[in-house]
Amino acid sequence: MKGELNGSSGVMVFAQCSGEKGMNRLAGELAGLGMRLAKDLGEDATVVVCGPGAERAADELAGLGMRTCLVEGAEAVAGSGCVPATVAGPLCLRERPRLVMYGHVPPGDEEAVRLAYLLGAGVTSDCTAMEVCDEREIVLSKPVYGGNVMARFNPESYPYVVTVRPHVGVAPEPGTSVVGEIVRLEASDLLPDGDDAARRGATLVSREQVPSNGVCLEEAGVVVAGGRGMGGREGFESLEKLAGLLGGAVGASRPPCDSGWANSASQVxxxxxxxxxxxxxxxxxxxxxxxxxxxxxxxxxxAVNRDPDAYIFKVSDYGVTGDWKEVLPAFTARLAEMKRQEG
Ligand SMILES: Cc1cc2nc3c(=O)[nH]c(=O)nc-3n(C[C@H](O)[C@H](O)[C@H](O)COP(=O)(O)OP(=O)(O)OC[C@H]3O[C@@H](n4cnc5c(N)ncnc54)[C@H](O)[C@@H]3O)c2cc1C
Incomplete structure (x- = not known):
């Protein structure tokens, strides 16, 4: 339906689309989280999408029971499927949601900060938990001091902008609740006439191809990650071989990314x-x-580590104490053989 949201959205989620694939996994998680918080607040939640894939994403999000706003005629942030702050801003000013959510992944984490600036609103990034206390008070949690301490925040003014880490929310199962309505808004109703830059939000200056085996790190079922002890780029080639056999993605700790052995996009x-x-x-x-x-x-x-006292063993389900240069080739060769036998 063409229409209006009528300022009834207590929680507004700006989701990211994945082009032809429709909504991405994080969009479903944010939708689930938004609906839960809105219910606890006794208000409505709305998810907003625009750009390529938005039609399909809107259908999918509505199928999860989410009221969905499809902004037509607005471009997503270049190459990302993310609603730009320049579009989100006027929408929030019109609808006055209490809580505004973006995913804590690029470029949503940056758009959220731009949006907070446009609204003159407070912002908390990288939230790992959100709850409603006493029916009105929103409590946000996030790690601080390098992850050693969890901090809790109470927004004191609204609207309030947050970015939420992947895997914090849980996407509702499709078909388990009533299908949400889809409200279509024209970007030209939100933006000044002829303001093409606002419609785009950002201009793509250049694009760099990140080498990958085609498996998205955040969505991979198996991640093979290497640390400083890999010793160099060659070590990561061994990890790529193993990840390829397992249909997984390669990740890294920070030192290999800082040293250029692994792409910075693979830092976990x-x-x-x-x-x-x-x-x-x-x-x-x-x-x-x-x-x-x-x-x-x-x-x-x-975990594979040559130091039997390495802390990683304390959080591992299985551990191999040894030099990766011996463990990894043997394991990879055995796996390749098993796959050959399987046909
Ligand atoms: C604000 C801040 C943010 C940070 N963010 C991140 C982040 O997002 N991600 C991140 O990973 N780090 C981050 N760091 C860095 C973090 O503190 C650690 O320094 C880093 O995670 C260590 O990486 P590592 O385990 O690969 O290296 P190390 O701690 O040096 O460990 C290397 C391991 O390799 C083992 N090893 C060595 N050679 C071999 C071998 N041949 N075979 C088997 N095992 C071997 C060693 O026994 C050792 O356990 C951050 C730090 C700060 C201050």
């Missing part, structure tokens, strides 16, 4: 990506709190 941890694969294989990684906070939700953690 508090200042990198947050992953929750079924299996996380940590090779030559000591297990710092900063690294663990990016992967501790993995289903099964396997």
């Amino acid at each position: 941890g508090i200042t990198g990506k947050i992953v929750a694969p079924d299996i996380y294989i940590a090779v030559a990684i000591s297990g710092s709190t900063q690294h663990l906070s990016g992967m501790s939700d993995a289903g099964t953690i396997v």
